[in-house]
Amino acid sequence: MISVAEARQRILAALSPVGPEVVALSAAWGRVLAAPVAARLDKPGADVSAMDGFAVRAEDCARPPARLRVVGSAPAGHPFRGTVGPGEAVRLFTGSVIPAGADSVVVQEDTDFAERGEGAGEVEIRVVPKPGAHVRPRAGDFAHGTMLLSPPRRLTARDVGLAASAGHAWLTVRRRPRVAILATGDEVTLPGDPVPEGGVVSSNGFVLESVVRAAGGEPILLPIAPDDPEAIAAAVAAARGADLVVTSGGASVGQHDLVRPALAPLGLALDFWKIAMRPGKPFMFGRVGDAALIGLPGNPVSATVCAILFLVPAIERLLGLPGAAPATVRARAGARLAANDHRADHLRATLARDADGVLVATPAARQDSSQMAVLAAADALILRPPDAPEVAAGEWVDVIPLGGRDI
């Protein structure tokens, strides 16, 4: 059995980024940028005012109060075409272009504007403006040609706004990796269908569909396959065009654990099978045809933990991102943790702050890999490295916080 780190490294090494596509800016949020974004214009495109007030020549206002003639008004989008001469001012608003001749802006609160109102022919300036006061210089945010966003990068709302402000209506992003999902098992039924004796309602397909979507992939949820090698092979063969095929169930050693032998006739090239971890030991990785294959254990908690640890990084790699391990934080153990065996353990835990504000991770009492209620209620997975010694309550442990990307 290989370690969690080696498994992730082998998965990432076997995958390469999918191709690009061009999308409208309105559809770009959350997508992964595939080409650099350089500014198509200066921002701002001219020296502009940061405040509502008056454009002046600072030298005219050296001895307040200074009485200036208001020679024009320049709302944002309507620049003043003349030049501000000695003893003159122009009425301005936030975003207005600074007229030629002026070098500073005096905010209207520092004038007699309140007494005179809009449209007066004169204004009294009551302060000494610093040259350049309240002026946003041309290209002060960015200049035409400045590199603003470099790939690979998952686009945030702020990135989308930046690209818009730089004049981009379209962005080149990675297409969404197509991930076919196949739940297997004679006992597995769909939610809403009658559940026969010994039946189990499929949750894995829906968890995986959600995880794929959250990671930026395009999930394709296939019909459930029975424990029949031909049916499993036919379903996987029909998923041609997928970048990645993810199966659930039939990954272990039992007589009905069929995925590996079922896919042999399709030319399954197995990279590795079994990871020294709990839950999720019977994890399979390889390739069938043009697609990578991840075979997940059927136990729901095992499938979900493996999806967080390996499927999310795999999709990130297909998107051209590094595919890093889930981030960890330090917390104090909320209870004694027994010494671990040779499999890295991932204990479902709740997080809370103690009286000093220190994060405390308390493991759930039940850690069976079938317990979905415990998993959904958990805030974190406590990491227990292979062969870790016993940990007393209050000692520091590493935890993976859950809930990122709403997983």
Ligand SMILES: Nc1nc2c(c(=O)[nH]1)N[C@H]1C(S)=C(S)[C@@H](COP(=O)(O)OP(=O)(O)OC[C@H]3O[C@@H](n4cnc5c(N)ncnc54)[C@H](O)[C@@H]3O)O[C@H]1N2
């Ligand atoms: N003799 C051994 N038995 C088992 C071993 C082992 O090493 N030796 N490993 C155990 C471990 S660890 C795990 S994890 C499971 C994984 O087994 P499989 O991947 O073969 O999964 P199944 O047997 O098909 O199912 C296990 C369990 O999960 C339920 N299940 C299956 N599919 C779904 C689904 N889509 N949604 C919800 N639940 C599902 C299924 O009904 C079973 O209860 O093997 C251990 N056994």
Ligand code: MOO
């Ligand atoms: O690894 Mo299994 O996933 O222990 O239940």
